[in-house]
Amino acid sequence: MSAKGKIARAAGVMSLATFISRILGYIKDMILAGLFGASGWADSFFVAFRIPNLLRELFAEGSMSSAFIPVLTEYQTKHGKEEANRLVRAAFVFILLFVGLICLLGMLFAPAIVAVIAPGFLGDPEKFSTTVLLTRVMFPFLLFISLAALVMGALNTRRVFFIPALAPATLNVVIILFVVAFVPFFPNPIVAVAAGVAAGGLVQFCFQLPSFYRQGYRLGFGPTDRVWEGSAGSALLHPGLKRIGYLIIPATAGLAVNQINIFVSTILASYLPEGSITYLYYSMRLIQFPIGIFGVAMGMAVLPALSEHAVRGELDKVKEDFSFALRLLFFITVPAMVGLIALRVPIVATLFQRGRFSYEATIGTSDALMFYSLGIWAIVGVRVITAAFYSLQDTRTPVKIAALSMVINILMSILLMGPLYHKGLAFANAIASGCNFILLFALLRRKLGGIGAGKILRSFARTLAASVIMGIAGWGVVRGEVWTLSGHTLDKAASLGGALLFCAAVYVVLSYLLKSEEMGYIISKVRRKK
Secondary structure: OOHHHHHHHHHHHHHHHHHHHHHHHHHHHHHHHHHHOOOHHHHHHHHHHHHHHHHHHHHOHHHHHHHHHHHHHHHHHHHOHHHHHHHHHHHHHHHHHHHHHHHHHHHHOHHHHHHHHOHHHHHOHHHHHHHHHHHHHHOHHHHHHHHHHHHHHHHHHOOOOHHHHHHHHHHHHHHHHHHHHHHHHOOOOHHHHHHHHHHHHHHHHHHHHHHHHHOOOOOOOOOOOOOOOOOHHHHOOOHHHHHHHHHHHHHHHHHHHHHHHHHHHHHHHOOOOOOHHHHHHHHHHHHHHHHHHHHHHHHHHHHHHHHHHHHOOOHHHHHHHHHHHHHHHHHHHHHHHHHHHHOHHHHHHHHHOOOOOOHHHHHHHHHHHHHHHOOHHHHHHHHHHHHHHHHOOOOHHHHHHHHHHHHHHHHHHHHHHHHHOHHHHHHHHHHHHHHHHHHHHHHHHHHHOOOOHHHHHHHHHHHHHHHHHHHHHHHHOOOOOHHHOOOOHHHHHHHHHHHHHHHHHHHHHHHHHOOOHHHHHHHHHHHHHO
16 A cells, blocks of 8 residues: 555544544533533633643643654664564653652642632632642543553554544543433532543553553563663663653643643633633534544654654655645545534534523634634644654754744734633634644745645645635525524434535535545545445
8 A cells, every 4th residue: 555545544544533532522522511501610620621631732642742653663663663662661661650740749739730720710719629629630630641642652653543543532431421420429510520531541541452462562660671670760761762752852842832822711711701711612622523533633644654754764755745644634624624614503502502501602602613713724734744843853843833823822812802702812822823834834845845835735725715615505504593592402413414414515526626636536545445
């Protein structure tokens, strides 16, 4: 199979697994929305969850993709699987000791952390104490998810993608089970949800272990080499671990910048009317659907291939595979972005408008969703561009651009939150994401000496034209009063499902008429399968 075929296949497998996980995630969100609406409890939970979620991005999934996978690929290519296995065991010891210590400190200093990220809660002692409690309950999630990310990275280097991509689904399943089984027995029911998050992280780690062991990997404190006789301290001397640490410092700084953008929104939203944080959370969850299914999947799928080309010095193949991955990603993601904008009210009403989640909450969430969605193309594009930089073991350039984007986000948030309230925070995020993509794209083009920018731009223009026409057509078929009503889920789902199928058909036809190369590639793959 060609390199393009392997990337497309890996991305497809990961997208399918991620789709399953996201569907379960939305079921979880529907349950939480019905139980807690846009209340103070919901605000407390989403603020508390952002703390371990931030650190997960820094020390778990983010670091695995940016530093661990390229170095592990290099060891596996140059030194063989056994040496790669030793590196994995050394990384396991490091995570267990370092991230475990962070969890203990986080639980101890939870009040100070909450005071920093949600200062607006200090005026409400009950809300503040609830957020502190939830933070302490959920902090162990960070350790479990870090170990899960280690296993995921190791499996990806062996071209095992489906099980690691499906693992997050187990987190959502466990949270749903905790809500159903334990919420009635807690005086403060939101604590049961937090306990489900911690337990779900452990299950996500354990779910991948059978595949991990089948690939010949092992975990534990045993010797990683004859030179290091089996102690945890000696495992930390592995030279590959030092190389990962060298790459991870700027990568972590870059991820910290991205997360600071989220925390800036949280801090500012804590001063806005009640429900603002919840509106931002649910709308961000919705844009994570195309980002997770397509953007993250493509970034993870293309990174091992680009890393192998870079290790062998095949820069022409790096350029070719990068251009293909980005064009295919835009072809799939841009119509999803336009669809979220055009159908935002029906989508939010169908998923969440029941119980304590009112039509007013639907409008608040839909407004934020529209502005967040404007940045989806840039967010998914950055995933592929940073994968290209990481494959070249350059983790510093994305950090510098992310820092500049953070400044843009903060300034725009302050400027826009006055006239637009929570919508201004979402719009600022989209503007900063666009700046991040454009600058990284220009720098990668300079670094590689051309990446087919003209071809990428022409493809993007065709895709955007087809998507806008599709969005207008979709908006026209979902007009009606049913979206203002609570409940009526089956009627809403049927109407929304029909609109989505109609939009998909319109987009396919338009892409074919516009002679989209990406559509031609997909058609050729389908014919070859048959």
